[in-house]
Amino acid sequence: MxxxxxxxxxxxxxxxxxxxxxxxxxxxxxxxxxxxxxxxxxxxxxxxxxxxxxxxxxxxxxxxxxxxxxxxxxxxxxxxxxxxxxxxxxxxxxxxxxxxxxxxxxxxxxxxxxxxxxxGCWELRGNDRVNSIADLRGKRVGIWAFDDHPHVFLSLMINYVGLDPVREIEWVLGASPMQDFIDGKVDAFLAGTTEFPKIRAERIGHTIADNGVDRPWSQYxxxxxxxxxxxxxxxxxxxxxxxxxxxxxxxxxxxxxxxxxxxxxxxxxxxxxxxxxxxxxxxxxxxxxxxxxxxxxxxxxxxxxxxxxxxxxxxxxxxxxxxxxxxxxxxxxxxx
Known part of the structure; x- marks a missing residue:
């Protein structure tokens, strides 16, 4: 410590x-x-x-x-x-x-x-193949670790629309999910607030879900x-x-x-x-x-x-x- x-x-x-x-x-x-x-x-x-x-x-x-x-x-x-x-x-x-x-x-x-x-804290960003959370079935989703808060939160969002986050998502581990997205290694990633200025200025993907404004997540x-x-x-x-x-x-x-x-x-x-x-x-x-x-x-x-x-x-x-x-x-x- x-x-x-x-x-x-x-x-x-x-x-x-x-x-x-x-x-x-x-x-x-x-x-x-x-x-x-x-x-x-x-x-x-x-x-x-x-x-x-x-x-x-x-x-x-x-x-x-x-x-x-x-x-x-x-x-x-x-x-x-x-x-x-x-x-x-x-x-x-x-x-x-x-x-x-x-x-x-x-x-x-x-x-x-x-x-x-x-x-609010998170935006799920996707490429042209992903226009909704349901579109994540069979897609590659970037995370930096299993069982940390972004992975857990994404799994809850995915399950909420009826998908199985274990069997129907291809999770891709990487030090920078945003960079993996830019490099075409993943189809979607969860962006935190530290990444908001960059993803908007450079138009990195588009917003699939935003827990600051999209229900039900924005209500909690x-x-x-x-x-x-x-x-x-x-x-x-x-x-x-x-x-x-x-x-x-x-x-x-x-x-x-x-x-x-x-x-x-x-x-x-x-x-x-x-x-x-x-x-x-x-x-x-x-x-x-x-x-x-x-x-x-x-x-x-x-x-x-x-x-x-x-x-x-x-x-x-x-x-x-x-x-x-x-x-x-x-x-x-x-x-x-």
Whole structure:
């Protein structure tokens, strides 16, 4: 495990007042709450991004202003999905798709889903032979690994239209599915937000499905926050402050995407302002009050049960792997 500490971000003596001005938020009501049981939290990051984790990165300063003074951004094993960082106790909280959290809960991992963050993240791009998800039957689909979140999500989309993602799709592994598509090695690939500027500027394929706008996927969260059950149970006051900071940061990303993109680059979390801005403009950070987090878990759990990815019922997953106490309190507290 590598702990990444950006000196400009963490050691520059950023005060609560400066943090509040940066994120354009009102002072927290945390002063009237119990003191946090711990002042330390570990949050994940890769070397550059992911860009859809913007709210997690910008929340660190607000956490410090609320008394969580030791915010550590850590990197785990980059060869595995980052949900494994959470389940192996490398991190205390994790951003990921509901499907990945659900899979961990099904396996018995001691984690709880706590809130949704935003919608959208992915576009399925295809060549002239592919005009719908159903057209993927017998086609070559590029992925960079089996069982990570793009492969799992694509499998759910494919199964939803009546295809068998195991028997009727030719999965092609490659370090860059987009480059494999350009080279004609695959017929379709799932593009993430970091690739949006390039695929549009260079007209790489055409959009088959977009989980930011196409139903039913656009009606449910793409990224959700989960935390270690042990941390949540031992440190409920700290957990609430951490989630408050994340949700305030989500509001900032929604209300001022350009300012948020600048802050992300200036603080060393992301390298490209243009990609950061595109990501913030095209992911639904304005929907966390409107969308039902439990409904997102139910939808994804049902889809996963249908594909045979899990055996548990959606209600079992919700009962064993979710905790909406903090979200319900914060929805009341952070109305506008």
């Amino acid at each position: 590598q702990i990444i500490q950006n000196r400009r971000t963490f050691l520059a003596g950023v005060t609560a007042a400066v943090s509040a001005e940066l994120l354009k938020v009102r002072p927290s009501s945390a002063a009237a709450e119990p003191a946090p049981e711990t002042t330390t939290v570990r949050l994940g990051r890769f070397t550059d991004g992911p860009y859809c984790w913007a709210a997690l990165f910008l929340a660190g300063e607000l956490m410090r202003a609320d008394g969580i003074t030791d915010v550590r951004y850590v990197s785990g094993d980059s060869t595995v999905d980052n949900t494994e960082w959470l389940t192996s106790a490398v991190t205390d909280f994790d951003f990921n798709m509901p499907s990945m959290h659900i899979r961990s809960i099904e396996s018995g991992a001691p984690i709880k889903m706590l809130t949704g963050v935003h919608t 969260y793409c990224c959700m926050v989960a935390g270690r059950t042990d941390y949540i149970n031992r440190y409920p006051a700290a957990t609430k402050r951490i989630l408050r900071a994340i949700l305030k940061s989500v509001d900032f990303c929604a209300s001022d995407p350009a300012g948020a993109a600048h802050a992300l680059v200036e603080r060393g979390f992301l390298s490209s302002y243009d990609i950061a801005l595109t990501t913030l403009q095209e992911t639904g950070h304005d929907r966390w009050r409107e969308y039902d987090a439990e409904d997102s878990v139910r939808f994804y759990a049902l889809r996963m049960q249908e594909t045979g990815m899990i055996k548990s019922s959606p209600q079992q997953i919700i009962a064993e792997g979710t905790d909406w106490r903090f979200l319900n309190e914060l929805k009341r507290e952070l109305k506008t």
